[in-house]
Amino acid sequence: MSIRILLSCIGLALLPQSALAQITVDLDAEGRPAAEKERDATSKPMEVLEWMGVEEGDAILDIQSGGGYHMWIFSDAVGPEGKVYSQSSFRPESLQARIASGATPEANVTYVSDIAEVPDASLDLAFTDRNYHDVNPGEVPAWLETLKAKLEPGGLFVVIDAEAAEGRDLESHRIASDVIVSEVTAAGFELVEESDMLANPADDHVGPKWDQRDSLDRSMIKFQKPADEHGGHR
Numbered sequence: 001m002s003i004r005i006l007l008s009c010i011g012l013a014l015l016p017q018s019a020l021a022q023i024t025v026d027l028d029a030e031g032r033p034a035a036e037k038e039r040d041a042t043s044k045p046m047e048v049l050e051w052m053g054v055e056e057g058d059a060i061l062d063i064q065s066g067g068g069y070h071m072w073i074f075s076d077a078v079g080p081e082g083k084v085y086s087q088s089s090f091r092p093e094s095l096q097a098r099i100a101s102g103a104t105p106e107a108n109v110t111y112v113s114d115i116a117e118v119p120d121a122s123l124d125l126a127f128t129d130r131n132y133h134d135v136n137p138g139e140v141p142a143w144l145e146t147l148k149a150k151l152e153p154g155g156l157f158v159v160i161d162a163e164a165a166e167g168r169d170l171e172s173h174r175i176a177s178d179v180i181v182s183e184v185t186a187a188g189f190e191l192v193e194e195s196d197m198l199a200n201p202a203d204d205h206v207g208p209k210w211d212q213r214d215s216l217d218r219s220m221i222k223f224q225k226p227a228d229e230h231g232g233h234r
Helices: 034-043 045-052 069-078 092-100 137-150 177-186 210-215
Strands: 005-007 023-025 059-063 083-087 109-112 123-129 151-162 190-195 218-224
Touching: 023 045, 023 069, 034 045, 034 069, 034 210, 045 069, 045 151, 045 218, 059 069, 069 083, 069 123, 092 109, 123 137, 137 151, 137 177, 151 177, 177 190, 177 218
Parallel strands: 059 083, 059 123, 083 109, 123 151
Antiparallel strands: 005 023, 151 218, 190 218
16 A cells, blocks of 8 residues: 655744645655665655755756656646656656656656746746756856746755765766855855755765765755745745
């Protein structure tokens, strides 16, 4: 029998009514791949969702979705009233096939080949896991400007990536968290919070370690598009 894992907001009395919604994700769903269930132990999806503040009805962009690990979770979390845009430039045909097959919790996922295809000011959250380091440094400002246009005022941009000893280490597929912060804030985003939830002090920050990629020392950084003049923070 499937196990429903429930997230509830902390400090309910202090939160606005819109933040009181609870989200559920059936991580033990019968149709969910076994490899993704195994990954949950080190990727901590429910804790990450809570930290990001994902709510039912949210619109989310999953940048470089890969096989769709986060896409599947987001689909269940935001529910039938929500929307998930899933993008990938690496073997996109497998991701498209997964979406087309209906193998997502809700019929709320749309594949996009490029973030430019997402409607402007439509997203509550843009998210990328271990892919920010691959953005060409010379293209970062324009890429972030495009991304920011897709977020509604007050929308969030969350980056998870493998920590490097310093700089952008393309050979090891890593990037130092201070580089991410510097680049993203230079594009006009506000730094909200960093988390050590996925930290691993035993990682030596050298090499991609593909066989250990789900347990590397990972930074988690939350940014926000500035609210408009009328406010609008989530």
